[in-house]
Amino acid sequence: MSFEETLRRQITLNTRDVLSSPALHALVAQECRELRDQVIARGQAPKAYRTYVDGKRNGREEDVRLDGGTVIYQFSILSQAAYWALSECQKRSPVHSGNYRSSWVLMVNEAVWQGLDAIPQDATIWIVNVTPYSRKIETGGMRIRVPPGIVEAVRLAVMRRFPGLKAKRLYLPMSGARDHRGNPTPYILRQAGISSGFSWDKKEKSWRRKHAAYVSPRMDRQAGEQLLYPTLVLTQ
Structure with missing residues (x-):
């Protein structure tokens, strides 16, 4: 065996021993987790994420190959966007009794949800105000101190802030x-809905009447029908 072949074999054996060292794997895993946690602590990423080790979902950082392997943390912007949108809906809400502002609900896959950080990345998020007059406030059927269309305004803001959603x-x-x-x-309508005729003038920033009030002929606005709630729907 030539000197070059002997040296190459020795280097290969030494490298293999080093790369299989449990201590080195543990050190690399710790470094990966520390870098991940630093990004979260700085507010640059949400707390919800998925871990992929060498392409394997939910793999252990300790199992990554040290000769070209990868550890990828896929952060969910869905949790971050849901928290931001919920907060934004509350901020834009009119305040009189406080009932409307406190009645925003976050739902995940049509169920009321509490833990923002645990939202699955493939979930469908609903942000909705569950007061019986939420539709009136959204469409301008009720004169309030702020412009109508709160859900629509937040939807546009979400699209600008989170273009991946x-x-x-x-x-x-x-x-x-x-x-x-x-x-x-749902709230069951006791009588047919009324089109108030009021409209918010964006230029003048005031309410004006466009037409006289009339009873809505829409089938979903008749007595006995359930209220359809204006809902912000988010998916990733």
């Missing part, structure tokens, strides 16, 4: 939550 405003039936009076959703 899909954001829609939909009018949806609701269940599984309770309004500020403790009554379950």
Whole structure:
């Protein structure tokens, strides 16, 4: 065996021994986790993430190959966007009794949700106000101290701030939550909806009447029908 071949074999054996060292793997894993936690602590990434080690989901950092392997943390902007959008809806809400502002609900896959950091990345998020008059406030059917269209305004803001998300405003039936009076959703209309005729003038920043009030002929606005709630829908 030539000197070059002997040297190459020795280097290969030594490298293999080093790369298989449990202590070195533990050191690399610790460094990966520390870098991840630093990014989260600085507010540059949300607390929700998935770990991929050499392409394997939920792998252990200690198992990464040290000769070209990868540890990838895939952060979920869905949790971050949901928290921001919920907070923004509350900030934009009119305040009189405080009932409307406190009635925003976060739902994950149509169920009321509490833990923002644990939102699955493939979930469908609903942010909705469960007061019986939420539709009136959104459409301008009720004169309030702030412009109508709160859900739509937040939807546009989310799209600018989180371009990787899909954001829609939909009018949806609701269940599984309770309004500020403790009554379950959905609210059942007691009489036909009224089109007030009022409209918010963006230029003048004031309310004006576009037409006289009239009873809505829409089928979903008749007595006995359930209220369709204006809902911000977020998906990643």
